Structure formats: C-alpha cells, structure tokens
Amino acid sequence: MGAGNGGRSVKMYRLLLFDRDGTLTYEREDYHRDLSRLFGYPFTSPVLKAFHTAGYLLAVVTNQSGIARGYWKLGEVETAHRRLCREWDVTPSFHICPHHPDDGCDCRKPAVGLLNEAMDVHGSQPEESLMIGDSLGDYLAARESGMHFGLVLTGRGRVTRSQLPSLPTMVLDTIADLESHV
Numbered sequence: 001m002g003a004g005n006g007g008r009s010v011k012m013y014r015l016l017l018f019d020r021d022g023t024l025t026y027e028r029e030d031y032h033r034d035l036s037r038l039f040g041y042p043f044t045s046p047v048l049k050a051f052h053t054a055g056y057l058l059a060v061v062t063n064q065s066g067i068a069r070g071y072w073k074l075g076e077v078e079t080a081h082r083r084l085c086r087e088w089d090v091t092p093s094f095h096i097c098p099h100h101p102d103d104g105c106d107c108r109k110p111a112v113g114l115l116n117e118a119m120d121v122h123g124s125q126p127e128e129s130l131m132i133g134d135s136l137g138d139y140l141a142a143r144e145s146g147m148h149f150g151l152v153l154t155g156r157g158r159v160t161r162s163q164l165p166s167l168p169t170m171v172l173d174t175i176a177d178l179e180s181h182v
C-alpha cells in the first residue's frame with residue numbers, strides 16, 4: 001500500500017509529529033469544557049507504542065486556543081496529556097500553542113513554531129520528519145517547515161482532503177494506516 005500512496009515509506013523518517021484533536025484523539029463538540037472527556041482513538045496507543053518500540057521519535061503539536069479563551073489553564077491541559085500518556089503507555093513530547101488565533105503568535109499552526117520546537121527537542125531535520133494531521137493548518141505548517149505531510153481522514157480530514165492545494169505525501173484512513181507504510 002505504501003508504494004501506491006506516494007511511494008513514501010515511513011522508514012524515511014525518524015521523527016513523527018502528530019496533531020492531537022481529530023488525529024490522536026476524538027474531536028468532541030463538548031470536550032473543551034471538560035478535559036476528562038478527552039480520549040484517544042482505540043488504535044492510538046497500539047500505533048504509538050509500535051512506532052516508539054521501533055525507535056521512532058514521537059511528538060504531538062497542538063493548537064489549544066481554549067487556553068487563551070479561558071476554557072482551561074495550560075496546567076490543566078498538561079495534566080490531561082499526562083493522563084493520556086499513562087493510558088497510552090507511551091510518552092511523546094507535547095508542544096502546545098496556548099494563543100488565540102488573533103494573537104498573531106508564531107507557534108499556532110499553520111505557523112511553524114511548534115514544529116520547529118519539536119525538531120529542536122529531538123534534534124531532527126525537516127527532511128527526516130513527518131507531520132501527520134487532519135487539518136489544512138497541519139498541511140500548511142508542514143509545507144512551510146519543509147516536512148512531508150500525511151493526511152488522516154479522521155477528524156476533519158475528509159473535508160480537508162478537498163481543500164489541499166497539492167497532494168499530501170500520504171493519505172491515511174487513520175494513523176493505524178501508518179503501519180502499512182513501513
């Protein structure tokens with residue numbers, strides 16, 4: 001399947017960067033009021049553990065403007081991420097933009113700040129890094145930073161697919177599809 005989907009193998013990369021909502025976790029209408037209802041998909045833990053065990057570096061890059069909007073505090077988001085890591089039994093690095101879209105920060109995707117931070121932390125270059133997400137912002141951030149991009153069709157992915165200005169490196173039904181691209 002990998003050969004038919006852009007011809008790229010995940011083996012080309014050492015750092016996998018994942019969007020959170022709609023990519024690793026359910027995108028819930030009401031979760032933003034209750035972080036205890038933030039849950040990974042059933043396949044998230046097995047997939048992350050498999051790639052961690054195989055030696056890949058893992059990062060999560062996530063826009064969380066709910067912090068600027070006052071829905072929750074950064075510390076509460078970090079606490080929820082620690083819970084997810086316990087449930088997943090794997091600990092990727094987390095990179096969070098807490099700003100409002102109107103703040104004009106350089107970290108909120110489609111800006112590249114979060115992706116650059118993840119590469120810095122892991123000592124990885126863009127050409128050995130793969131961004132995986134469900135939104136146009138994920139695609140644009142990856143392109144701007146020089147990374148390849150894998151579109152997942154979970155979350156907003158099916159809508160995003162029709163909006164992309166060029167083909168992504170990979171189209172994945174879910175992140176579980178990554179295992180067929182190794």
Ligand SMILES: [Zn+2]
Nearest residue numbers: 097105107108
């Ligand atoms: Zn930001």
